[in-house]
Amino acid sequence: MGKVTIYSIAEELGVHAATVSRAFSRPELVKADVRQRVLETAERLGFQPNRIARRLATGSTGAVGLLVPDITNPFFPPLVREIQAAADDATVILVDAQGDAADEPSLIARLRSQVDGILLASPLAPDDILREAIGTTPTVVLNREVDGLASVVCDMTSALHVAGDHVYSLGHRRIALLSGTVGSWAAEQRRTAIRTWAGGKDVELVELGPFSASYDGGRDAAQELLATDATVAFAFDDLTACGVIAGLAEGGRRVPDDVSVVGCDDVLLARVLTPTLSTVQTPNAELARAALETLRVAITGEPAGPTRLEGTFVHRQSTGPAA
């Protein structure tokens, strides 16, 4: 019944199974009309090549692992989607670390035996823990740079400078920087970007935090923010920004009338919140493509360099003229 193999097809056509195999994997090695007939009967019989067998034979799994720290963080689903789309017919094995960075090494160990390479989004685990966990498995780190590993990151620096210029032109001069988690590469990059931008300007930069990258972290940040006279706040990400806005509302301040807020990442939330969030967009599709391309290179054994893409500032409702 259901079992259609290259042998069924070979028999049907009176050719050898190897020919059928070649018709699929190295079509150029098979005479056109034979290939044609193979493909036809394969179609007719509903042949589905057995990937498992192929993998055993070739030694490559045809799968890539994708480890995300927290799939419920709205930043990741769109990225997961783009990565799957960019993976073509490689199957993506998604693993969610459930917010527990300490679990990642063992999850990575399990993944390693099932995939040709790993895309690793792990913002918090220490560098050497990661290096040790992945061992010799080809790996590309996402949105983070780790010595000795290939990486693809979205650099928010120039976009944040644009954001800075934007609020400056709206008259803001007292600016709060709500720092993200210490030890996070992205948080460090964003913090540095804002500091650098503020450096040359006649602005007062008020640094608060660090706060956890979450809605509640944003609420906490809002409390501290209320005690300052900053007229605009840069949150670590959109979820934090959302918490900040809620916290400000409780404190009787409206956004953007009393205080402006800038988010980062442009997650769904940023577009459906009232007010919609001014934020920085990541080019997810390009990031995904670059990551997979880099991983393919890494899998061939060539040293793969780091890649940097640029974020884009998006002006929405949460930033307005300084009060």
Place this chain on the structure above:
Amino acid sequence: MGKVTIYSIAEELGVHAATVSRAFSRPELVKADVRQRVLETAERLGFQPNRIARRLATGSTGAVGLLVPDITNPFFPPLVREIQAAADDATVILVDAQGDAADEPSLIARLRSQVDGILLASPLAPDDILREAIGTTPTVVLNREVDGLASVVCDMTSALHVAGDHVYSLGHRRIALLSGTVGSWAAEQRRTAIRTWAGGKDVELVELGPFSASYDGGRDAAQELLATDATVAFAFDDLTACGVIAGLAEGGRRVPDDVSVVGCDDVLLARVLTPTLSTVQTPNAELARAALETLRVAITGEPAGPTRLEGTFVHRQSTGPAA
């Protein structure tokens, strides 16, 4: 080099490879001290059983497929997480249909060859298309019931009745039902639940829609809602509810002061929105456990029945006294 197989171990110990194999897969068939030594040298040599080979030999993949219609819909990430958690050491292969139900059959076809069974969250594809696509692959349908297939659903009926009683007790008597997509099992269930509830009461039920299950669908719904004098609206889901609130705000109506809104699903959004959403919660962890348990049964070939879990109404800020 790196290749440690059951043969390396067998040779090392002067036993047959089959014994090594058994030491892992059927330990009770191997004398204790032999097993012990096998395990030790396996450990010492860093042996990693080759899952691919095992799968080829046993014909079972040790993997389950999880097809979701749209991973960027915030309902799914928490469910994905729970399913992975409940899957133990089976690997979950997640496939995102990217919102295109027409693609699902081919995605399913690809999945079938890689997994022992499929968890299928496909709200929109027609029943017979699904039945045909899965063929003989053990499958459990999620949040939908399809004749002849095993399923696990969260029944929102009683929770919506509770929600109805809740708004009734707040004085609401003109109630809008914003229908979700036609042909969606969940939308149909929710619609029926509200109608049934309203049936016996002295309330006026205003049915609007159908609207697409999205933020924009909610904005559309708000336009129609503004033209009625309903004091509370039941949205298909939280994302829609969010759009409704935004649309009402543009029309100068505040929630819950002027109009109350009830969502459904209790996604992250429901908790971070201002006002927070009164909504209905799905027991994701139980749903995941039930789904995998049902799938395991289906994989053994036994007929697996449908399972129904109950949602729970959660009262938050978006519902208040009738104006």
Place this chain on the structure above:
DNA sequence: CTGAAAGCGCTAACAG
């Protein structure tokens, strides 16, 4: 260009 034959690493009867 195609057939023959030898595995990939593991499991599963079947003897012993």
Place this chain on the structure above:
DNA sequence: CTGTTAGCGCTTTCAG
């Protein structure tokens, strides 16, 4: 309890 013997379905030399 353990060794033997066949494969799982596909790829890949190596001949022809």
